[in-house]
Amino acid sequence: MKLLNNLIDHIQFHAQHRQETMMASDCSKSLNYGQAWQHINRIAARLQNVGIGKGDRVGILAKNSVDNLCVLLACARVGAVAVGINYRLTQDEINYIATDAGIQFLFFSNEFNSLRGDYLSGKPAVCFDGNSSPTLFENWLSDNENVIDANVNGDDILFQMYTSGTTGRPKGVLISHSNVLSNCFQAPMSTGLGMRTGERALIIAPFFHAVGLVGSLLGLIYGVSLVIHSDYDPIGMIETLANDDIHTVALIPVMLQFSLAMVPNIKDYDFSSLHTISYGASPISETLLRECIDVFGCDFTQGYGQTEATMALTFLTADDHRRALAGKPDLLRSCGRAVFASEVKIVDAEGNELPHGEIGEIIANGPQIMQGYWNQADATKHTIIDGWLHTGDAGRMDEEGYIYIHDRLKDMIISGGENIYPAEIENILVSHPQIQDAAVIGVPDVKWGEVPLAVLIANDDQRLTSDELENYCQGKLARYKIPRKLEYLDSLPRNPTGKVLKKSIRELMKDKYPAS
Structure with a gap:
């Protein structure tokens, strides 16, 4: 019996059983699962033809698109490791990441050609669009779909995602197929809000970030249809939510604020298809939540996690938000409780678990925890201790298990000896x-x-x-x-x-x- 322990098996299943269901669309391309599977295989076959195989690093320097997503899935098909690169970085920062990862092949958008730098300019590359050298993506694709089985399993690395580097040089986080599959099972189990085949998710967060990428993969595992935006457009987001039968979207609260402010007639739109808005990165205020519920009429969930935990460590559920509005507003300052099959603890500097209410470091374990940092054994050893991920976030836990984040430990202020x-x-x-x-x-x-x-x-x-x-x-x-x-x-x-x-x-x- 074959174990379904890699991502690509799920895509193949949908291609065989739900081939007419739309898989993904953007402003210029729409593919159903059957067409997408053919497209993925053409990319994968061509990658194998140019010598890219298991464990090789393939860079993607481009905004969200159907082709961007299919390249990542093609990498998974041949066992290569996709490295999504933040196109908002400087050329020097991108050069560091590309060199550190050892990228051997690059896919990029023409608008970011000038960011390739010395390292990437010396590697074989394919341009998604425009007329720039080197080869244009559509001309590069293979004519056949004959892919040699790469024998990919759950322990193999699916992608290498770089941390934001806000406290130092970015580190390459190694996320396996099993990490992703686990977190994509944990999320709907924890929120109670799983999606069904054919429902539509709006994707706005960039693929070089966990929310954008893992959120998309979560949808694909369940046969969801992705509507992909390349950028955040406050007005465009509202029009898509109202007019494209969208069921769910992941945002940050400030995006909701901007959209409410920039669309004065927002209450004239019909959001009856929208079931859930998920948000993260910061809490939502009671005022904004009430305004959003009045406008969108849907459930809200909040997720907390980090790149090292694939995507999610905790969730504040829709029921939690209703409790908050029914008399427990302080609950909105929480990021929720640990996801299914995970543990979260608060510890002191020596690793001792602290009583409820006391502030310490948030640590967690579970099947979604990264495999480690690329080529940084010491950093891995200091971050994962006895199987526990040390998040670097300061927080407390209440008697019900809700986590309240107080800050990054490195951002703590010490005033007169008080933290x-x-x-x-x-x-x-x-x-x-x-x-x-x-x-x-x-x-x-x-x-x-x-x-x-x-x-x-x-x-x-x-x-x-x-x-x-x-x-x-x-x-x-x-x-x-x-x-x-x-x-x-x-x-x-x-x-x-x-x-x-x-x-x-x-x-x-x-x-x-x-x-x-």
Whole structure:
């Protein structure tokens, strides 16, 4: 009996049994599962013809598209490892990733030709579009679909995804077929919101990020139809949700804010097909959640995870959101409880489990935990200890098992010997009606060593003063946590996953708040 322990078996099954069901569409191409399987095999056969096989690294430097997705699946078909590259990085950053991964073949979009750099310019490459050299994708494809079986199993690496590098050089996270299949089973088990064959999912998050890629693969495993957007367009997203029979979408809260603000007649749209909006990267405010439920009329779930955990470690379910709105608003500051077949604990610096309510590092184990970092044995050893993934996130757990993230350990502020977690302050700040977004960093202080600085995005032209902000925080935060200093920006710097880049904010503020 053949074990279904690799991703590609699932795609083949749908191609055989549901070949007329749409697999994926973008603005220029739509393929049903039967057509997609043929397309994947043509790409896979050509890869084998040029010498790409099991374990070889294949780079993808392109925005989301049907062809981008099929290249990744073709890599899985021949046992090669796909390396999606963040096209928002600089040429030097991309060159580092490509060199570190040892990419041997590249697929790219013409608009990113200038980002290839020295390393990738010296490797064989195929361009998805445009008229640039080298070979155009459609001309490169094989005429046949004869693929030599690569004997891919669950332990083989499916993709190598690079961390955002916000605290140092990006690291290549090794995710196996079994990691992905496990997390794609854990997610619907944990939320109770599985999708059926033929239902439609809108994909906006980029494939070089876990939410975009694993979220897409989750859909494909269950025979879902993917509607792929290459970029986030606030108005285009709303029109697609309303007009393309979309059942689910994964977003970050700020995207919902932008769309609500930019589509004044949003309540005139029909979102009756929409079942679920999943979000992550930050909590959602009670005000925004109520407004979104009023507009979209669907369930909401929140996921928390990281690249090293394939995608998800915890979920705040739709029932949890209903509980929050029915009298437990503090639950919205939680990221939920551990997914099925996983454990989450809070530990101190020595690895001892802490009692409920105490803040420490969030650690987790389960079948979705990465295989390690590419060529970084020491970093792997310090991140996975006795099978437990040390996330680097500070948080606490309540008596019901709900996790509350307080911040990255490295972003913690130490003021007068007291530990201050910026996320706790930020959750309070964004509840103010005149604050659209907020980030808190530590800045030097002669008396206390560090004090919190609130960096705010105003909801309107009326900006709060320091005294007004302090008065609002009284009784909601301990006095030493209340920001006495504040600054305003037009927008907060974020990485492609929606996480605020505290390092960039500190850089912006360093001249105004220099070290003493």
